[in-house]
Amino acid sequence: MASYLQAHIEQIAITLRNASSIAVLTGAGISAESGVPTFREAQSGLWSRFRAEDLATPEAFIRDPKLVWDWYAWRRQRVQAAEPNAGHVALARLQDKAARFRLITQNVDGLHQRAGSGDVIELHGNLLRSKCFDEAIVLADFDESHTPPRCPRCGAHMRPDVVWFGESLPVDALEEAVAAAQSCDVFLSIGTSALVYPAAQLPHAALTNGATVVEINKEATALSPHVQFSIRALAGELMPMVVRAAWPDD
Numbered sequence: 001m002a003s004y005l006q007a008h009i010e011q012i013a014i015t016l017r018n019a020s021s022i023a024v025l026t027g028a029g030i031s032a033e034s035g036v037p038t039f040r041e042a043q044s045g046l047w048s049r050f051r052a053e054d055l056a057t058p059e060a061f062i063r064d065p066k067l068v069w070d071w072y073a074w075r076r077q078r079v080q081a082a083e084p085n086a087g088h089v090a091l092a093r094l095q096d097k098a099a100r101f102r103l104i105t106q107n108v109d110g111l112h113q114r115a116g117s118g119d120v121i122e123l124h125g126n127l128l129r130s131k132c133f134d135e136a137i138v139l140a141d142f143d144e145s146h147t148p149p150r151c152p153r154c155g156a157h158m159r160p161d162v163v164w165f166g167e168s169l170p171v172d173a174l175e176e177a178v179a180a181a182q183s184c185d186v187f188l189s190i191g192t193s194a195l196v197y198p199a200a201q202l203p204h205a206a207l208t209n210g211a212t213v214v215e216i217n218k219e220a221t222a223l224s225p226h227v228q229f230s231i232r233a234l235a236g237e238l239m240p241m242v243v244r245a246a247w248p249d250d
């Protein structure tokens with residue numbers, strides 16, 4: 001391993017071990033090594049192959065609910081067939097070790113929870129849940145033989161419980177995320193292009209409040225010039241090394 005990377009791992013490990021409060025923001029890159037596609041990468045990103053306007057807005061759903069439902073059903077199947085990777089597992093371990101810890105994710109795949117993370121703040125919802133399009137009530141029991149299924153309470157279409165373009169984030173989740181970013185002393189931004197707001201604001205809120213911000217990403221992002229550490233690495237490779245370096249004994 002390049003010695004500069006080793007030196008950074010040591011530094012980040014010390015920063016984490018000494019932190020009294022850690023907040024982490026993850027994006028699609030943390031799940032990439034599980035085989036879940038990201039959004040904005042040139043060849044493999046979903047938004048390079050599909051148009052968000054056709055698939056990820058309320059207007060698209062009203063226009064063609066079956067198309068939208070089927071696209072999310074396809075994504076759900078991919079996520080269900082995937083397994084959490086070493087990056088997810090390292091973050092679950094970090095939560096066990098840290099004095100105070102909040103994990104904030106933009107991902108809708110539930111892989112953090114499957115890796116053992118608790119109390120995850122889901123900013124963009126979860127693909128594995130569905131809600132009534134009209135009443136926005138999350139329901140687990142509905143007849144899936146129709147596409148899209150109908151709400152058993154009111155007959156409206158069911159839709160995935162994710163945030164679409166043009167929609168607001170869940171208020172509680174956003175408030176908790178902002179509070180975590182503003183009160184932490186170390187903030188990790190992992191596998192996100194840091195382009196989608198308000199999530200992209202969180203590392204800046206942490207910086208404004210004096211936190212050390214560490215970015216881990218395959219490539220440089222809009223956030224990179226602003227942070228104390230910007231590490232080019234795969235999350236599934238680097239995160240286990242960092243957590244092991246910080247807590248080597250067990």
Ligand code: OAD
Nearest residue numbers: 027028029032038039040106191192193217218219234235
């Ligand atoms: P993006 O696709 O915009 O960015 C993924 C980032 O992960 C890129 O910067 C990659 O360089 C990086 N990356 C890829 N593989 C990696 C790996 N193995 N290790 C580390 N980094 C890696 O995804 P997000 O930033 O999550 O919103 O996108 C934010 C939001 O835009 C998503 O939540 C989604 C999308 O539209 C909604 O669905 C509301």
